[in-house]
Amino acid sequence: DDCRAILAAAGAARRAVVVGGGLLGIEAARGLAGRGLPVTLLHLAGHLMERQLDAEAGLVLGETLAELGVEVRTGVVVEEILGDGVRLAGGETVGADLVVLACGVRPVTGLAGDAGLEVARGIVVDDEMRTDDPSIFAIGECAQHDGTVYGLVAPAWEQAAVVADLVTGTDKTSRYRGSRLVTRLKARSVELAAMGETHLTEDDAEVVRFSHRARGTYRKLVIRDGRLVGAILLGETAAVGTLTQLFDRGSPVPADPSGLLFPGISGSAVAESPVRMPDAAKVCQCNNVTKGQIRACWESGARDVEAVAAATRATTGCGGCRDVVEGIVGWLCEQEGISV
Incomplete structure (x- = not known):
């Protein structure tokens, strides 16, 4: 719904401002610039994607975006949304008739707090994903594990697997140790x-x-x-x-x-090739799908990406693995002489 609203507004807009230089903010700014809108990206921190990138990488990313039509301003505080743009701390205004806020995930913890559960930034849980009431679990973007609130889907699936193991008795030793993102x-x-x-x-x-x-x-x-x-x-x-x-x-x-x-130099091999990729290699980070699972799915009759997605959820998270899944499916079909 948000994307549809942004696209509708972009059709009549003359200039856009995006507040927030994380993943979603950058993707929104690049998408708007690609539609021909002048875009200013405003970010509170000193460089873009400060959680994932160091300062030099953030600088290079900002320069890349500038070449694509996105003006990047870091270290700025947006104090107010105006009818014709935004006002920054210090009184400067940045004009726009479309403002997109991409300021990160904020856990909704009111119900947990009212119930007397321990709440910090999120609902505090242990390695079993239990709150301080052992009969209540919390997973996903509302949960805070070892001081971290994850704003991505892959950790939620990993947390869900732990809770499922414990609740069903499948594995009473199952524990969540944090996610490798x-x-x-x-x-x-x-x-x-x-x-x-x-x-x-x-x-x-x-x-x-x-x-x-x-x-x-x-x-x-x-x-x-x-x-x-x-x-x-x-x-x-x-x-x-x-x-x-x-x-x-x-x-x-x-x-x-x-x-x-530098793949190809010094004899280093890139495991993007399905031939070199072991079955245990994780292809879909969002849904924890391995090459072996895709192979098994293919052997069960899935002959295209849509069928693999329906069976494994691969490609249905961020979508970044679609090319790799297509490559594996195509390679498997080629090995058996099946035309796709």
Whole structure:
């Protein structure tokens, strides 16, 4: 409904302002600019996507968006929505006849608070997803686990699986230990993936990075104890499949990790190819669907992406895995000589 309302308003608008430089705000700003509207993106923090990106990556992303018609202003506070734009702290006004707010998730905790449950930013839960009343569970965007409120769908599915195991007695030892998040920005002409502890510096871990601002490229690996604990890929992201698998599975990185930033150099292989991708590799981050599950679904008769989605929910979250799912289905059909 929000998207339909924005599209309807954009048809008659002359200028737009988007408040919030996280994932949704950037996607909205890029989408509006792509429709020919001048767009100003206003963000409170010092750089875009500050939860997922370090300062340099945020700067490169801002420059990429500027080339696509989005004016980016960071470190600004919006105090009031006006009839003809917004007013910033200090009195400056930014003109617009369409204002989109993309300011993040705020848990609705009133019912839990009224019931006497412990509430901080969200409803506080333990590793069993129980509140401080052991007969009441909370999952998803209203729940706060180990100080974190997740605003993405994948953690909700993982939390739901733990609760289901406990409630049904399937696995009384099931526990939620937090989610290993892989964030994909879905904006035309902007390729970005970020995962894990991207803000660590050389004082805390081994950091391998490459930056080419003129090309809109920034790549960063964060390695601790020989394992990949964080990564940023901005610009061409051919290595994202390999890095996601290393991150998800905690596998050792190569002795020379710089090859991971430049697939095809130093003999590094990218596991985007279905042939090289193990069945345990997670294809759909949102719904925790592996290549093996897609293969099993295909063997049961699913011959296209829609059938696979109906059976596994792959591609129905953010949609960022659709190309990979199509590739796996096409490869399986090709192996059996089936035309699609």
